[in-house]
Amino acid sequence: MPESPLGLETHPPHAQHPRHSGHPLHPGHSWHPWHSWHSFADAVLAVLLAPACAACDHPLDEPTRGPGCSHCWAAIVPITPPVCQACGDPLPSWRTISVECSRCPRCRRRDLHITQGRAIGAYEGSLRAIVHALKYGGRRSLAKPLAALLAQHGADVLKDADVVVPVPLHRSRKRARGFNQAAEIARHLPVPTADALRRVRSTRSQTDLPAAKRHANVRNAFALGRRARIKDRVVVLVDDVSTTGATLDASAQVLLEAGAREVRALTVARVASRLR
Numbered sequence: 001m002p003e004s005p006l007g008l009e010t011h012p013p014h015a016q017h018p019r020h021s022g023h024p025l026h027p028g029h030s031w032h033p034w035h036s037w038h039s040f041a042d043a044v045l046a047v048l049l050a051p052a053c054a055a056c057d058h059p060l061d062e063p064t065r066g067p068g069c070s071h072c073w074a075a076i077v078p079i080t081p082p083v084c085q086a087c088g089d090p091l092p093s094w095r096t097i098s099v100e101c102s103r104c105p106r107c108r109r110r111d112l113h114i115t116q117g118r119a120i121g122a123y124e125g126s127l128r129a130i131v132h133a134l135k136y137g138g139r140r141s142l143a144k145p146l147a148a149l150l151a152q153h154g155a156d157v158l159k160d161a162d163v164v165v166p167v168p169l170h171r172s173r174k175r176a177r178g179f180n181q182a183a184e185i186a187r188h189l190p191v192p193t194a195d196a197l198r199r200v201r202s203t204r205s206q207t208d209l210p211a212a213k214r215h216a217n218v219r220n221a222f223a224l225g226r227r228a229r230i231k232d233r234v235v236v237l238v239d240d241v242s243t244t245g246a247t248l249d250a251s252a253q254v255l256l257e258a259g260a261r262e263v264r265a266l267t268v269a270r271v272a273s274r275l276r
Protein backbone atom coordinates (compact mmCIF):
# COMPACT_ATOMS: atom_id res chain seq x y z
CA MET A 1 0.00 0.00 0.00
CA PRO A 2 1.50 3.40 -0.91
CA GLU A 3 2.17 5.78 1.94
CA SER A 4 1.33 9.46 1.90
CA PRO A 5 3.81 12.00 3.32
CA LEU A 6 1.90 11.95 6.61
CA GLY A 7 2.23 8.18 6.89
CA LEU A 8 -1.43 7.62 6.02
CA GLU A 9 -2.36 4.64 3.95
CA THR A 10 -3.71 5.72 0.60
CA HIS A 11 -5.73 3.64 -1.80
CA PRO A 12 -5.53 4.00 -5.55
CA PRO A 13 -9.15 4.78 -6.50
CA HIS A 14 -9.56 2.05 -9.08
CA ALA A 15 -8.08 -0.77 -6.99
CA GLN A 16 -11.03 -0.99 -4.61
CA HIS A 17 -13.72 0.56 -6.78
CA PRO A 18 -13.23 -0.81 -10.27
CA ARG A 19 -16.71 0.29 -11.37
CA HIS A 20 -15.85 3.94 -10.75
CA SER A 21 -14.11 5.75 -13.50
CA GLY A 22 -12.71 9.28 -13.55
CA HIS A 23 -11.96 11.49 -10.57
CA PRO A 24 -13.78 10.66 -7.35
CA LEU A 25 -14.45 14.34 -6.65
CA HIS A 26 -16.26 14.89 -9.90
CA PRO A 27 -20.05 14.86 -9.78
CA GLY A 28 -21.96 11.95 -11.13
CA HIS A 29 -20.37 9.29 -8.92
CA SER A 30 -22.08 7.51 -6.10
CA TRP A 31 -21.01 8.65 -2.66
CA HIS A 32 -18.67 6.42 -0.67
CA PRO A 33 -17.10 7.13 2.75
CA TRP A 34 -13.65 6.53 1.27
CA HIS A 35 -14.14 9.42 -1.17
CA SER A 36 -14.98 11.92 1.48
CA TRP A 37 -12.07 10.75 3.64
CA HIS A 38 -9.71 11.15 0.71
CA SER A 39 -10.90 14.64 -0.14
CA PHE A 40 -10.56 15.56 3.51
CA ALA A 41 -7.00 14.21 3.56
CA ASP A 42 -6.23 16.09 0.32
CA ALA A 43 -7.48 19.29 1.85
CA VAL A 44 -5.43 18.78 5.01
CA LEU A 45 -2.29 17.98 3.03
CA ALA A 46 -2.88 20.96 0.76
CA VAL A 47 -3.13 23.26 3.76
CA LEU A 48 -0.27 21.72 5.72
CA LEU A 49 2.18 21.13 2.93
CA ALA A 50 1.25 23.27 -0.04
CA PRO A 51 -0.24 26.71 0.55
CA ALA A 52 -1.36 28.25 -2.74
CA CYS A 53 0.12 31.31 -4.41
CA ALA A 54 -2.08 34.34 -3.68
CA ALA A 55 -1.95 35.38 -7.32
CA CYS A 56 -2.17 32.18 -9.40
CA ASP A 57 -3.51 29.57 -6.93
CA HIS A 58 -0.81 27.06 -7.76
CA PRO A 59 0.96 25.48 -4.80
CA LEU A 60 3.70 27.75 -3.53
CA ASP A 61 7.17 26.52 -4.36
CA GLU A 62 8.72 28.42 -1.45
CA PRO A 63 5.99 29.27 1.07
CA THR A 64 8.45 30.88 3.45
CA ARG A 65 9.22 33.57 0.87
CA GLY A 66 5.78 35.15 0.98
CA PRO A 67 2.37 34.56 -0.53
CA GLY A 68 3.38 35.00 -4.19
CA CYS A 69 5.15 32.22 -6.12
CA SER A 70 8.45 32.82 -7.88
CA HIS A 71 6.79 32.18 -11.24
CA CYS A 72 4.30 35.03 -10.71
CA TRP A 73 7.02 37.49 -9.72
CA ALA A 74 9.17 36.46 -12.66
CA ALA A 75 6.22 36.74 -15.07
CA ILE A 76 5.76 40.49 -14.43
CA VAL A 77 6.48 42.31 -17.66
CA PRO A 78 8.12 45.60 -16.70
CA ILE A 79 7.70 48.84 -18.62
CA THR A 80 11.21 49.62 -19.82
CA PRO A 81 12.69 52.87 -21.20
CA PRO A 82 12.10 54.87 -23.25
CA VAL A 83 9.02 55.98 -21.33
CA CYS A 84 6.99 59.18 -21.19
CA GLN A 85 8.59 61.36 -18.54
CA ALA A 86 5.23 62.49 -17.21
CA CYS A 87 3.04 59.40 -17.13
CA GLY A 88 5.46 56.50 -17.53
CA ASP A 89 3.82 55.02 -20.62
CA PRO A 90 6.18 53.30 -23.04
CA LEU A 91 7.36 55.45 -25.96
CA PRO A 92 8.63 54.39 -29.35
CA SER A 93 12.43 54.46 -29.08
CA TRP A 94 12.91 57.19 -31.71
CA ARG A 95 11.21 59.75 -29.46
CA THR A 96 14.11 59.86 -27.02
CA ILE A 97 16.25 61.61 -29.62
CA SER A 98 14.78 64.96 -28.66
CA VAL A 99 14.03 66.20 -25.13
CA GLU A 100 10.79 67.77 -26.33
CA CYS A 101 9.64 64.33 -27.35
CA SER A 102 10.16 62.77 -23.92
CA ARG A 103 6.41 63.03 -23.35
CA CYS A 104 3.75 60.91 -24.94
CA PRO A 105 1.27 62.64 -27.29
CA ARG A 106 -1.44 62.63 -24.60
CA CYS A 107 0.78 64.32 -22.00
CA ARG A 108 1.99 66.91 -24.51
CA ARG A 109 -1.60 67.94 -25.16
CA ARG A 110 -2.44 68.83 -21.57
CA ASP A 111 -1.32 70.84 -18.59
CA LEU A 112 0.11 68.50 -16.02
CA HIS A 113 0.49 68.85 -12.30
CA ILE A 114 2.78 65.81 -12.17
CA THR A 115 6.31 66.29 -13.42
CA GLN A 116 7.45 62.66 -13.39
CA GLY A 117 5.58 59.38 -13.27
CA ARG A 118 6.57 55.75 -13.35
CA ALA A 119 4.97 52.31 -12.96
CA ILE A 120 6.47 48.84 -12.60
CA GLY A 121 4.48 47.37 -15.46
CA ALA A 122 1.20 47.19 -17.31
CA TYR A 123 -1.91 46.21 -15.36
CA GLU A 124 -2.04 42.78 -16.93
CA GLY A 125 -1.15 39.17 -16.26
CA SER A 126 0.64 38.37 -13.05
CA LEU A 127 1.10 42.00 -11.92
CA ARG A 128 -2.66 42.44 -12.10
CA ALA A 129 -3.17 39.18 -10.19
CA ILE A 130 -0.71 40.27 -7.48
CA VAL A 131 -2.41 43.68 -7.10
CA HIS A 132 -5.80 41.94 -6.88
CA ALA A 133 -4.54 39.58 -4.20
CA LEU A 134 -3.25 42.54 -2.17
CA LYS A 135 -6.30 44.72 -2.66
CA TYR A 136 -9.27 42.38 -2.74
CA GLY A 137 -7.74 39.26 -1.20
CA GLY A 138 -6.34 41.13 1.80
CA ARG A 139 -2.80 39.77 1.27
CA ARG A 140 -1.03 42.72 2.82
CA SER A 141 2.36 41.00 2.91
CA LEU A 142 2.52 41.46 -0.88
CA ALA A 143 2.99 45.21 -0.31
CA LYS A 144 6.61 44.90 0.77
CA PRO A 145 7.95 43.03 -2.29
CA LEU A 146 5.84 45.29 -4.54
CA ALA A 147 7.39 48.34 -2.89
CA ALA A 148 10.86 46.90 -3.46
CA LEU A 149 10.10 46.52 -7.18
CA LEU A 150 8.58 49.99 -7.30
CA ALA A 151 11.66 51.52 -5.65
CA GLN A 152 13.81 49.80 -8.24
CA HIS A 153 11.76 50.89 -11.28
CA GLY A 154 11.03 54.33 -9.84
CA ALA A 155 14.54 55.15 -8.60
CA ASP A 156 14.62 58.34 -10.71
CA VAL A 157 11.31 59.49 -9.30
CA LEU A 158 12.35 58.86 -5.68
CA LYS A 159 15.73 60.54 -6.13
CA ASP A 160 15.90 63.73 -4.00
CA ALA A 161 12.24 63.33 -2.99
CA ASP A 162 11.35 64.57 0.50
CA VAL A 163 8.19 62.64 1.21
CA VAL A 164 5.87 59.99 -0.24
CA VAL A 165 2.12 60.49 0.03
CA PRO A 166 -0.26 57.56 -0.52
CA VAL A 167 -3.43 58.34 -2.47
CA PRO A 168 -6.07 57.98 0.23
CA LEU A 169 -9.24 55.91 0.14
CA HIS A 170 -12.50 57.40 1.33
CA ARG A 171 -13.04 56.31 4.93
CA SER A 172 -16.06 54.18 4.02
CA ARG A 173 -14.02 52.17 1.53
CA LYS A 174 -11.07 51.93 3.88
CA ARG A 175 -13.36 50.63 6.59
CA ALA A 176 -14.77 47.99 4.24
CA ARG A 177 -11.32 46.85 3.06
CA GLY A 178 -9.57 47.25 6.39
CA PHE A 179 -6.54 49.00 4.93
CA ASN A 180 -5.39 51.30 2.15
CA GLN A 181 -3.23 49.33 -0.29
CA ALA A 182 -1.44 52.51 -1.43
CA ALA A 183 -0.42 53.29 2.16
CA GLU A 184 0.78 49.71 2.68
CA ILE A 185 3.06 50.03 -0.35
CA ALA A 186 4.19 53.58 0.48
CA ARG A 187 5.41 52.71 3.95
CA HIS A 188 7.91 50.22 2.53
CA LEU A 189 9.50 52.77 0.19
CA PRO A 190 12.87 54.28 1.15
CA VAL A 191 11.46 57.82 1.66
CA PRO A 192 9.42 58.99 4.69
CA THR A 193 5.63 58.76 4.34
CA ALA A 194 3.07 61.44 5.18
CA ASP A 195 -0.71 61.12 5.14
CA ALA A 196 -0.95 64.55 3.58
CA LEU A 197 -4.23 63.96 1.77
CA ARG A 198 -7.70 62.83 2.63
CA ARG A 199 -10.55 61.80 0.41
CA VAL A 200 -13.48 64.02 1.18
CA ARG A 201 -15.85 62.65 -1.39
CA SER A 202 -16.60 58.99 -2.02
CA THR A 203 -16.16 58.48 -5.74
CA ARG A 204 -17.12 55.70 -8.09
CA SER A 205 -14.28 53.38 -8.93
CA GLN A 206 -12.37 54.91 -11.84
CA THR A 207 -12.14 51.54 -13.54
CA ASP A 208 -15.94 51.53 -13.98
CA LEU A 209 -15.89 54.80 -15.90
CA PRO A 210 -14.98 55.75 -19.45
CA ALA A 211 -11.80 57.84 -19.72
CA ALA A 212 -13.69 61.05 -20.50
CA LYS A 213 -15.62 60.95 -17.21
CA ARG A 214 -12.73 60.20 -14.89
CA HIS A 215 -11.49 63.73 -14.35
CA ALA A 216 -15.00 64.91 -13.42
CA ASN A 217 -15.41 61.91 -11.09
CA VAL A 218 -12.40 62.83 -8.93
CA ARG A 219 -12.66 66.62 -9.11
CA ASN A 220 -12.85 67.99 -5.54
CA ALA A 221 -12.50 64.49 -4.14
CA PHE A 222 -9.31 65.31 -2.23
CA ALA A 223 -8.36 67.79 0.48
CA LEU A 224 -5.27 68.44 2.52
CA GLY A 225 -4.83 66.17 5.51
CA ARG A 226 -4.30 67.53 8.96
CA ARG A 227 -0.72 66.34 9.15
CA ALA A 228 0.39 67.70 5.82
CA ARG A 229 3.85 69.21 6.01
CA ILE A 230 4.60 69.54 2.38
CA LYS A 231 5.44 73.20 1.84
CA ASP A 232 8.46 73.54 -0.47
CA ARG A 233 8.88 69.78 -0.56
CA VAL A 234 9.26 67.36 -3.41
CA VAL A 235 6.35 64.95 -3.00
CA VAL A 236 5.91 61.52 -4.58
CA LEU A 237 2.31 60.31 -4.78
CA VAL A 238 1.89 56.54 -4.50
CA ASP A 239 -1.02 54.46 -5.77
CA ASP A 240 -1.63 50.88 -6.84
CA VAL A 241 -3.01 51.43 -10.33
CA SER A 242 -3.30 54.44 -12.62
CA THR A 243 -5.34 54.61 -15.76
CA THR A 244 -5.75 58.09 -17.20
CA GLY A 245 -3.88 59.65 -14.28
CA ALA A 246 -6.98 61.64 -13.27
CA THR A 247 -6.79 60.60 -9.60
CA LEU A 248 -3.08 61.39 -9.38
CA ASP A 249 -3.60 64.72 -11.10
CA ALA A 250 -6.45 65.76 -8.77
CA SER A 251 -4.29 64.79 -5.76
CA ALA A 252 -1.28 66.67 -7.13
CA GLN A 253 -3.33 69.81 -7.60
CA VAL A 254 -4.24 69.89 -3.89
CA LEU A 255 -0.59 69.37 -2.89
CA LEU A 256 0.66 72.12 -5.21
CA GLU A 257 -1.98 74.57 -3.97
CA ALA A 258 -0.71 73.81 -0.46
CA GLY A 259 2.83 74.79 -1.47
CA ALA A 260 4.54 71.58 -2.55
CA ARG A 261 7.55 72.41 -4.72
CA GLU A 262 7.04 69.51 -7.09
CA VAL A 263 4.75 66.48 -7.31
CA ARG A 264 5.78 63.18 -8.90
CA ALA A 265 3.99 59.84 -8.97
CA LEU A 266 4.70 56.14 -8.62
CA THR A 267 2.12 53.47 -9.30
CA VAL A 268 2.53 49.72 -9.19
CA ALA A 269 0.68 49.20 -12.45
CA ARG A 270 -0.47 51.24 -15.35
CA VAL A 271 -3.44 50.44 -17.55
CA ALA A 272 -1.99 50.34 -21.05
CA SER A 273 -3.32 53.04 -23.38
CA ARG A 274 -4.81 50.50 -25.75
CA LEU A 275 -7.00 49.14 -22.91
CA ARG A 276 -8.41 52.52 -21.90
Ligand SMILES: [Zn+2]
Nearest residue numbers: 053056069072
Ligand atom coordinates in the same frame (compact mmCIF):
# COMPACT_ATOMS: atom_id res chain seq x y z
ZN1 LIG B 1 1.79 32.34 -8.53
Ligand SMILES: [Zn+2]
Nearest residue numbers: 084087104107
Ligand atom coordinates in the same frame (compact mmCIF):
# COMPACT_ATOMS: atom_id res chain seq x y z
ZN1 LIG C 1 2.55 60.52 -21.01
